Amino acid sequence: MKNCRIGVYVCMCGTNIAKIVDVEAVVKFVSELPNVVLAKTYKYMCSNPGQEMIVQDIKDNQLNRVVVAACSPNMHERTFRNALRAAGLNQYLLEMANIREQCSWVHTDIKEATEKARALVYAAICRVELHEELESMSVDMCPNVLVIGGGIAGMTAALEIADAGNNVYLVEKNDHLGGNLARVDLTAPYLYSARDLLTEKITRTNNNKKLHIYLQSKVTNLTGYIGNFKATINSLNGKPPEKNKPAEVEIGNVVVCTGYKEFDASRIVHYGYGKLPNVITSFELEKMIRAGRIVTKEGKIPRHVAIIHCVGSRSQEFHTYCSRVCCMTALKYAHEIKSANPECYISDVYIDMHAFGKGHEDFYCRSSEAKTLFLMYEKGDRPVIHKATSKDNCEMLIEVNEKLSGEVIEIPADLVILMVGMEAREDSHEVARIVNISQDKEGWFIESHPKLEPVATTTDGIFIAGTCVAPKDIPDSVAQARAAAARILARIAKEKIEVDALYSEVNENLCSGCRLCNQLCPYSAIEFLEDKKQSHIISALCKGCGVCVAACPSSAINGRHFTDQQVLAQVDGLFVIP
Amino acid sequence: MEGSKPKLKLAVYWAAACGGCCVSVLDVHEKLFDVVAAADLVFWPIAFDIKYRDVEEMPDQNIDVTLFNGAVRNSENEHMAKLLRKKSKILVAYGSCSHLGGIPGLANFSTKEELFRRVYSESESTVNPDNVNPLPEFEVKEGVLSLPDFYNDVRSLTQVVEVDYFIPGCPPQTERLLEVFTAIVSGAELPPKGSVIGAGTKTQCDDCIRKKTENKRIKKFYRPWEIQDDGVSCFMEQGVICMGPATREGCGYRCIKGNAPCRGCYGPPTGVIDPGAKMMSSIASIIDEKEPEEISRVLEDVVDPAGLFYRFSLPVSLIRRKLI
Numbered sequence: 001m002k003n004c005r006i007g008v009y010v011c012m013c014g015t016n017i018a019k020i021v022d023v024e025a026v027v028k029f030v031s032e033l034p035n036v037v038l039a040k041t042y043k044y045m046c047s048n049p050g051q052e053m054i055v056q057d058i059k060d061n062q063l064n065r066v067v068v069a070a071c072s073p074n075m076h077e078r079t080f081r082n083a084l085r086a087a088g089l090n091q092y093l094l095e096m097a098n099i100r101e102q103c104s105w106v107h108t109d110i111k112e113a114t115e116k117a118r119a120l121v122y123a124a125i126c127r128v129e130l131h132e133e134l135e136s137m138s139v140d141m142c143p144n145v146l147v148i149g150g151g152i153a154g155m156t157a158a159l160e161i162a163d164a165g166n167n168v169y170l171v172e173k174n175d176h177l178g179g180n181l182a183r184v185d186l187t188a189p190y191l192y193s194a195r196d197l198l199t200e201k202i203t204r205t206n207n208n209k210k211l212h213i214y215l216q217s218k219v220t221n222l223t224g225y226i227g228n229f230k231a232t233i234n235s236l237n238g239k240p241p242e243k244n245k246p247a248e249v250e251i252g253n254v255v256v257c258t259g260y261k262e263f264d265a266s267r268i269v270h271y272g273y274g275k276l277p278n279v280i281t282s283f284e285l286e287k288m289i290r291a292g293r294i295v296t297k298e299g300k301i302p303r304h305v306a307i308i309h310c311v312g313s314r315s316q317e318f319h320t321y322c323s324r325v326c327c328m329t330a331l332k333y334a335h336e337i338k339s340a341n342p343e344c345y346i347s348d349v350y351i352d353m354h355a356f357g358k359g360h361e362d363f364y365c366r367s368s369e370a371k372t373l374f375l376m377y378e379k380g381d382r383p384v385i386h387k388a389t390s391k392d393n394c395e396m397l398i399e400v401n402e403k404l405s406g407e408v409i410e411i412p413a414d415l416v417i418l419m420v421g422m423e424a425r426e427d428s429h430e431v432a433r434i435v436n437i438s439q440d441k442e443g444w445f446i447e448s449h450p451k452l453e454p455v456a457t458t459t460d461g462i463f464i465a466g467t468c469v470a471p472k473d474i475p476d477s478v479a480q481a482r483a484a485a486a487r488i489l490a491r492i493a494k495e496k497i498e499v500d501a502l503y504s505e506v507n508e509n510l511c512s513g514c515r516l517c518n519q520l521c522p523y524s525a526i527e528f529l530e531d532k533k534q535s536h537i538i539s540a541l542c543k544g545c546g547v548c549v550a551a552c553p554s555s556a557i558n559g560r561h562f563t564d565q566q567v568l569a570q571v572d573g574l575f576v577i578p
Numbered sequence: 579m580e581g582s583k584p585k586l587k588l589a590v591y592w593a594a595a596c597g598g599c600c601v602s603v604l605d606v607h608e609k610l611f612d613v614v615a616a617a618d619l620v621f622w623p624i625a626f627d628i629k630y631r632d633v634e635e636m637p638d639q640n641i642d643v644t645l646f647n648g649a650v651r652n653s654e655n656e657h658m659a660k661l662l663r664k665k666s667k668i669l670v671a672y673g674s675c676s677h678l679g680g681i682p683g684l685a686n687f688s689t690k691e692e693l694f695r696r697v698y699s700e701s702e703s704t705v706n707p708d709n710v711n712p713l714p715e716f717e718v719k720e721g722v723l724s725l726p727d728f729y730n731d732v733r734s735l736t737q738v739v740e741v742d743y744f745i746p747g748c749p750p751q752t753e754r755l756l757e758v759f760t761a762i763v764s765g766a767e768l769p770p771k772g773s774v775i776g777a778g779t780k781t782q783c784d785d786c787i788r789k790k791t792e793n794k795r796i797k798k799f800y801r802p803w804e805i806q807d808d809g810v811s812c813f814m815e816q817g818v819i820c821m822g823p824a825t826r827e828g829c830g831y832r833c834i835k836g837n838a839p840c841r842g843c844y845g846p847p848t849g850v851i852d853p854g855a856k857m858m859s860s861i862a863s864i865i866d867e868k869e870p871e872e873i874s875r876v877l878e879d880v881v882d883p884a885g886l887f888y889r890f891s892l893p894v895s896l897i898r899r900k901l902i
Contacts, residue, residue, distance in 0.1 A: 510849055512784035514823040516814065516860055518792035528792060551863035553824035553856045554781045555849040564851065 004035040004129050007063040008121065009054060011045035011070035013100055020104040022114040026069065029118050033125060033578070037061050046076050051083040058087035065128045069097040069121045074449070090133035092501065092561055097124035123573030130566045134501035139540060141227040142252035143492045146171065148219055148431065151179020152474060153466030153481040154257035155201045160485035162210040166492060169249050170205070171214045171233055177202050179259050180467075185289040186336060187474060188328035189363030197474075214247065222434050223524055225541055226461030227252045227497045253461045253488045256445065257481060258431055260422040260467040263312030263319070271311070271418060272385050278302075278395050279385060279416045281311075282329060294340050294415075296395065302344060302414035305337055306398050309350040313421030314379060319442060323421035323471040327354045330419050331367040338370055347373045347411045349383050349400055357473060375411065376403040385416060422471040435462050436522060444470050455484040460543070463487060502544035502561045504537050510556035511535055517548040517557065586642040586763060588613075589621035589633075590672075591662055593655035594682045594732065595648025599673035600624040602749035603645065609756060616763045617642075630658070636665050643762060645672040645745070645755075649682045649893065650733045654726035663739040668762075670775075671735040672755075674748040674843045677774075679893025681748070683732045686892050686899035687884060690730045730902060734894050743769070745776040748843035748890060751829050777828025779848045782820075782840050785827045788812045795866035799879040802839060813839045819861065819886065824853040843890050852895045854887035 008030045012018035023041045031039045038061060042050050045068060057063060066089070068080045073096040081091035097120040107113035143166045147158040150172030162168040176182065177198075184194040205211055214233050221232040231254070233247040265273035265281050273279045277297040288294050296302050307330045313323040327350065334346045353374075355364040368374065377383055383400040394412035402409045424443025425431075432439050437457040438446040445464045448456040455463050465480035466472070472480075491497060513533040518526055525541035526548060528534075537548070537557070549559035592600055600622075606613060613619075620641060621628050644666040650656050663669050674680040685693055698704060698711050716723045735741050745758060754776035762768070769775055783790065790812045800817045807813075813820035813834070821842030822834065833840050846853040861880070867873050880886065888895055 507849075510780060510847065512781040512823070512827070512847075513790060514781065514783040514812075514814075515790050515792050516794050516823060516864055519795055520863055547863065550859045553850075553853070553860040554847050555851075555856065564849075568851070 004065055005037045005061065005063050006035050006065040006067060006125060006128060007054070007057050007061065008036055008039040008067045008125065009045050009050075009069065010039065010041045010099070010117075010121070011050070011068065012041055012043050013045075013070060013104075014043065017070070017100050017104045020107055020110055020113045021099055021117045022110060023117075025114055026099075026117050026121055030121055030125065033122070035065075035129065036125065037063060045070050046079050051079065051086075054080070054083045055087040058084070058089055064089065064093060065131065066094045067097060067121065067124045067128050068094065069099045069117065069124065071100040072096075072098050072102075092134040093128070093131050095124040095128040095131065097121045119574050119577045122577045123570045126573030127566050127570040130563070130569050131561070134560055136501045137499045137540065138496050139225075139227050139499055141491055141495055141497045142229075142250055143167070144169070144249065144251045145488055146219065146222075146229070146231050146249065146251045146254045147257060148254065148435075149179065149257035149259055149466070149468070150174070150177040150205075150213070150215075151257060151259045151466065151477075152181045152198070152201065153259070153477040154179070154255070155205050156478050156481035157255045157257060157465060157485045158211055159201065159204055159208065160482055161488060162208045164489050164492075166210060166489075168211050169214065169231070169233065169247075169251065170211060171217050171219055173216065173218050173236060175216050177205060177213070177215075181474065183283055184286050186332060188325075188332040189357075189359040191332065191335065217247075219431075219434055220246065222254070222436070225523065225543065226499070227491075228540075229254065229461065253463065253491065254435055255463045255465055255481070255484045255488070256431060256435060256437070256468060257464075257466045257477075258425055258428065258468040260471065261425050263323075263420040263423050265311055265418045265420050267318065268311060268382070270382070270384055271308070271416075273418060276385065276387065276396065276416075278414060279418065281418050281420045282326070282333070283420070285333060285417050289336055289340075294337055296414055300414070301341055302395075304345045304347070304394050304412040305415045305417065306347045306349060306396075306411060306413035307333055307417045307419060308383060308398075309348070309419045310379075311418040311420045312423070314351060316380065319421055319423060321442065321471065322354060324354070324356075325471065325473045326419040326421060328357070328360055328363060328473075330417075331363055331372075333417060334367050334370060334372045338372075345373070345412075346371075347375060347398070347413070349375045349377060349398065349411075351377060351379050357475070373411070375400045375409060377401060378403050385413075388412065422467060425468070428468065431468075435459065437462055437464065444468070455480050455487065499540070500544065502559070503539045503542035504544060504546070504549055504557050504559045505539065506535055506537055507556050507558060508532070508534060510554055512554060512556070514553065516553060517551045520547050520551050522547065586617040587620045587640060588617040589641045589644040589662065589666065590619070590624070591621065591644060591646050591648075591658060592623065593646065593648030593658060593676070593735075594651035595673070595675050596681070597624065598749045599645075599647030599675075602673075602747075602752050603755065605752040606756060613759065617759075630661075633661060633665060638664050639667050641666040643668045643670060645670050646735055647673040647676050647749075649675040649679050650729075650735065650738045651682055651685070651731075652726040652728050656729075656738055659735060659738045668742045668768075669735075669739065670743045670745055670758075671741045672745050673750055674746060674845065674890045676735040677744045677746050678845050678891040679732050679734045680890050683734070683891070683893040684885060684889070685732050688900065689902055690728055694728075731899060732893050737893065742771050744772075744774045744845075746774060746826060746844040747777075747829060748841075750776060751832075754828060774826065774845070774848075777826050777844055780827055781847045782822030782825050782827050782829075782831050782834065782844075786812075786822060786831045786834050788834065791815065794864050796861075796864050796876070797866050798876060801881060807837050809837060814864075819857075819880065821853070821857060821887075821889075823860065824850065824857040841889055842887075845891060853891055854895050855897075857887050858883070 010023045010026050027039045030036050084091045084094050099117040103117050145161050145168050147154050147170045158168045158170045181194050187194050216236045217233050220234045223230050229251045231249050235244045312318045355361045381401050383398050386397045388394050388397045395414040398411050400409050428443050436459045445468050447454050463484035465484045466477040511534040523541050525538045527536050529536050546559045549557050644662045671677045714727050758776045818839050820839035822840035825840050825842045826844040826847045865876050
């Protein structure tokens with residue numbers, strides 16, 4: 001392309017890139033290419049001096065295209081776009097070549113990695129020549145917020161946002177607030193009462209005028225885009241539909257806090273759950289504790305209690321992950337049972353003791369002093385529960401292949417407590433579909449970035465918090481809920497939101513109205529204009545995902561910033577590197 | 579016609595072609611009299627006995643318009659393409675083979691050796707006990723006999739020489755040819771070099787009057803004989819793959835009028851580089867299944883996808899040919 005003045009910046013990323021990629025060789029190679037005005041390396045291109053260098057170069061050399069060869073655009077595209085803006089250049093005249101994640105981090109041979117870096121940078125140069133100036137759109141941010149789930153996370157987020165003066169619609173499918181926490185007695189490690197924690201929240205939630213609570217309800221539809229969503233809330237109270245009109249609410253952001261469900265212990269057949277009456281789950285024990293009596297099914301006070309860890313967690317057959325809260329909860333049970341019945345012998349059968357959180361290690365030390373018998377078993381080598389005979393003087397016998405002693409140990413038990421892990425709710429895929437977010441293979445919702453964007457999702461305006469993302473304890477859930485609320489409040493404060501200019505558009509001169517694209521848009525952005533017999537994309541609804549661009553057989557739909565010409569030029573660049 | 583401007587010199591040539599394109603020129607019927615009134619046909623192997631040598635002896639740019647049909651598959655085709663380029667003011671790639679590589683271009687899914695093995699030894703009708711294969715040169719007592727060199731690649735005309743215009747179709751509609759011819763004779767302003775002429779800019783769907791709704795999600799593909807076509811609704815909505823959405827309009831959607839789905843001979847519409855890839859991408863998008871196994875099951879019903887989607891366009895497509 002004529003009149004292209006390209007600046008190429010090859011980042012060393014400390015030694016992250018420079019250790020494997022010969023950055024000087026890459027610079028030398030690109031310097032000799034037509035249209036490349038200058039090429040430089042720098043230790044950290046994303047640092048302030050790095051960005052300032054780019055800004056200065058753009059001004060001094062009238063650059064009109066910039067290629068940054070560094071990390072993933074997910075990481076720093078925004079940073080460098082801002083640098084272009086600061087220099088008065090349209091931010092879309094940038095292209096990044098990922099020579100870190102896609103090159104230096106995955107190769108060990110300097111020669112090959114350098115060759116690949118050259119190809120990636122050359123492809124980026126071929127692409128950037130075809131970049132066009134694009135303008136972002138600005139839309140109003142509706143200050144109302146929808147919170148799905150009325151557990152501790154949902155209530156925390158809802159209160160935070162409502163206390164700041166915004167309308168919040170809190171939708172809970174049960175007939176009461178509190179979620180899983182409402183089923184718990186005390187909390188580890190400080191033994192605070194869950195009821196006390198919750199009552200305060202529930203009272204505040206009920207009394208807040210800005211907080212509109214929909215119990216026994218669920219969100220059945222969500223349309224629109226960040227700042228301008230419309231949600232449909234349906235009641236589940238079973239009344240006939242004519243008396244049960246769904247509510248339609250307008251919102252700008254959504255927080256999903258749908259929580260978890262416990263693992264179904266009957267799936268592990270040889271623990272005998274559901275067959276042996278005194279094998280119970282942790283939640284069944286909580287219920288007993290809340291009722292004030294820990295007894296066997298026969299109404300007797302148990303003399304021997306065994307607690308088995310990792311039921312459904314950390315196993316190849318069920319869930320490979322750790323459910324994080326069960327170890328401390330098990331120790332809490334030892335405390336609670338001991339204080340209710342000091343005569344009771346407690347065995348704690350575990351794989352590893354995960355005491356990772358604040359105060360947890362101390363709690364573990366205190367528990368081990370409280371005469372609890374700890375028995376360690378090998379992952380995959382589960383203890384076996386038998387019914388005892390009459391001469392054993394107990395209900396059941398548990399055979400444990402004890403790892404530390406290397407011996408098979410048989411322990412008596414009148415009551416066995418299975419520490420059931422957390423798993424994604426059975427309706428989580430439905431929620432994911434309605435709010436348009438993704439799930440991992442276990443069903444947990446996926447965050448936009450696991451480290452840097454833990455509560456955002458890939459759908460702008462949809463946030464996730466609490467145990468619907470992954471197993472976690474109360475402080476982490478609350479922190480996430482507040483984080484999501486803070487993100488939303490910051491956006492509400494700005495009143496407007498800039499929408500990326502990367503939307504798709506239909507070229508009227510090319511669309512023949514075949515209608516192949518009409519039902520494909522996940523954002524309902526495509527309409528069919530009957531008078532023109534052509535399809536049309538509502539740009540404010542389009543997120544630029546490209547589904548319709550790929551589906552259009554006549555190239556009538558153009559994905560801005562991802563045009564056929566741009567993508568093909570990049571592919572050509574990879575293969576025909578000079 | 580005395581005293582009027584000199585008559586145009588017109589040539590028609592066939593390279594790797596079936597002859598249908600030349601017949602489409604003959605199909606002007608009595609309009610041929612109008613043609614010959616305005617033009618002299620100086621070279622047309624299907625109709626007159628004019629030798630290659632005669633063409634070679636013409637001055638450069640002697641021919642006003644050459645309609646070149648057929649793909650370039652051997653050294654003779656290539657020689658004639660280059661020769662006619664030199665001798666013609668306007669070189670037109672006429673018909674799908676010349677335009678895109680066409681049906682002969684499907685041979686690019688095989689190598690020359692595979693083709694020869696099939697044709698000269700394995701085909702059901704071949705009797706070749708001595709295993710005789712064509713050779714470029716063969717010595718007999720009268721001298722050396724030669725055959726054109728058979729290439730591995732089939733190419734479109736524009737992959738060999740510079741082409742001024744493209745008239746698509748298998749074969750092109752004779753009416754369209756007459757329009758183009760009339761335009762040239764009348765001295766009307768010609769479109770920019772490299773244009774597709776004698777056709778529209780959009781796709782078949784723009785012309786086609788079959789009823790099109792948004793209901794384009796597909797759970798099962800059918801071949802045309804497997805369904806009772808209702809004659810009214812879009813073929814795609816009946817599960818029959820029609821190349822119309824990725825094919826340039828201009829033929830008057832004649833196949834679809836005859837209740838057969840479009841095969842794609844008019845090639846890509848404006849802006850499309852690879853109609854086969856576009857159509858595959860489109861088909862993949864509209865499959866109404868989520869699980870990979872289900873999607874595979876749906877796709878199994880697409881018989882011979884390479885031949886279906888690239889029937890006319892393989893040599894000019896992104897994949898171009900099988901790797902050698």
